[in-house]
Amino acid sequence: MTATRVLVLNSGSSSVKYQLLDMRDSSRLAVGLVERIGEEASRLKHTPLLGGEPREQNRPIADHEEALKAVAVELAQDGLGLDSPELAAIGHRVVHGGKFFTQPTVIDDAVLAEVERLIPVAPLHNPANLTGIRTAMALRPDLPQVAVFDTAFHTTMPESASRYAIDVRTADEHRIQRYGFHGTSHAYVSRKTAELLGKEAEDVNVIVLHLGNGASASAVRGGRCVDTSMGLTPLEGLVMGTRSGDVDPAVIFHLMRVGSMSADEVDVLLNKKSGLIGLCGDNDMREIRRRIDEGDQAARLAFDIYVHRLKKYIGAYYAVLGRVDAVVFTAGVGENAAPVREAAIAGLEELGLTVDGGLNSVRSDEPRLISPEYARVAVAVVPTDEELEIAQQSYALVRGPIPATTERPGAHL
Template sequence: MTAILVVNSGSSSLKYQLIETESERMLAKGLIERIGQERGVSTHATPEGEWSAEPSTPDHEAAFRAMIDAFEEHGPSGIGGLVSAVGHRVVHGGARFFEPTVVTPQVEKDIDELAEYAPLHNPANLAGIRAAQAAFPDVPHVAIFDTAFHQTMPPAAYTYAIDADVAEQYRIRRYGFHGTSHKYVSEKAAAFLGVPLEESRLIVLHLGNGASACAVDGGRSVETSMGFTPLQGLVMGTRSGDLDPAVVFQLARFGGLSLDELDNLLNKRSGMLGLAGSSDLRDVGRKADEGDERARVALDVYCHRIKHYVGAYLAVLGGADAVVFTAGVGENAPGIRAQSLSGLEGLGIAVDAARNRSGERGERRISPDGSPVAVLVIPTNEEVEIARQTAAVVSA
């Protein structure tokens, strides 16, 4: 038996999953937090149980050592001989990376250079790659880029209407993110519907703390809501989503906010947190039910923005086979699903209240039988998609 180790390395965390190559069965998964502090917090789970510890985690290499210790103590043991390749999530591939790529010194250099487009993500992703290479020096390491799936967008979709020379000099364009999730979910949705992927037209709504919409035509991304950075598009946990750029000018000129303060405001203090005081939709929903007016308005704004994109992507695709909800909010918030699609019955989109409120989990249809456009809930599994792409590159 061989397995792919999937790694998602953040600035202060390391998320991992060990996936058996042939069956795609999860053998173990874990999370190590507080990297950079004297003591971290780690969890390690297998089908047999879950364990926690507080290892020393001053850097990413120490976090990987803690991960290997967890495997040896709780299983599967002998991970050094079990792992055939390591797949790494990398947020930004710019216009350089269109597909999964074996990590070489040049690829590392490119990821480092692209950090200017994702300063919160790419440096941490690269730190994880280098630490993993030290821990697993004898197997291939493959970078899977969030932006790669969206490289099929046409120029009309990815081009911003600014001075063309300026845009070219600074590589300003729409890149899009959550590509691994959108790819996985669109393939699953087409299979659920019994429609060939190459003939399908899907609107995928990845709704989590970060959120994005994607129009997928024949398995190819043709439009997505996130842009040059993950800040554009839908309302998110702490990000504003779409905003008139002149708001930034106004806050700088008359509010005296610096560039760093503006960055912090729009990325970390906006979205649901800014509107309702919490980035967790469950908290906001509870507040709204208790009569909190700010929370109610926040939910209205959140759902209105989703509806806006669904309508736009129906036009882009010329119709759709399905609207698909995924990720933490999309999979688990029936109220958000219902409100976001309310009033679209004239476009063939409707939600069956009983199906939507059902406690059923897994892949499911929540639209009435016979609806022209199906409404689906498809759980995402980015780790499995990363493992698939990693295995495909290694075996090619």
């Protein structure tokens, strides 16, 4: 029996998201989420996608090991158990791979040690990723486990874009540089945008705007990232749901000296109490738009600041690329908030950018153009699929080329 399935795991500090995919046709066999791990009110929600009803457990789940064992039981109930010979690999999202990891990598002790060494530059993410990996390896020690790094797509940036203008020795000693994040999304979306335009990825220059609660922009030239907005951590760049994005570094010193705030307090302020929620008390763009429609001035200002930062990055990355074939929106806000897309492109007609109001208002799960036919630069919406990207990269690494498509009933439910 040919093994064609990949289980994708995204382990957070108190959650595990998972999807089981069949690489013959990229179909999903099951999806699920375990959340509030370690709390009394833990929850596991499991959805089989080829028949059967969603199932939910509400009970204490002590740790990631117990969570993954519970996931294995749910999958087995649908005939999709972790012991199946059809399972080719487990693909893990790992947030920070530093400069060392530029490609998906089969996990061994050396890989685990390097991911652990990077914890100081990803203290919220890499420990949780490691916990998920080690638990999965204990459950299936015979199965290839693959790490797919959020930072890998951005390792093609030239040093002129990745290095900060600080003392070189200090930067090198402490591994300080621009790494970038959301790499699996930027890789997937830039490639899909080229397909949408009917071109090869190496012939297309794209500005990708990944707009969710976390948000990042990238400049992609011929399928390779040449600049991105997030930096040493996911804090830099665009205005986000709870993160400030770009600020003068001296703000931190000012708050510590004049505001008597500790380093930890400033960290919490910039990462969890800033961005949209800091500006207007909401980080849900739908709620912000509702408040704007009711005349709320704080919501209007937050929206305007958010859009202003977007425009700055579109213009900056247009200059970096020199020629732009498409600007593409993706992720929760990018895919669903037509007013954000319209406002971000408004006034950029001299750059060849414009949005068709009718096309922009259409809601769809499919990649689509929202610019008029005459536009010099395409504007597109391309739904991201980070899990599929992780599955494809994992399968290609351990099994080689993805097998020819074999459609079957319900494959794309």
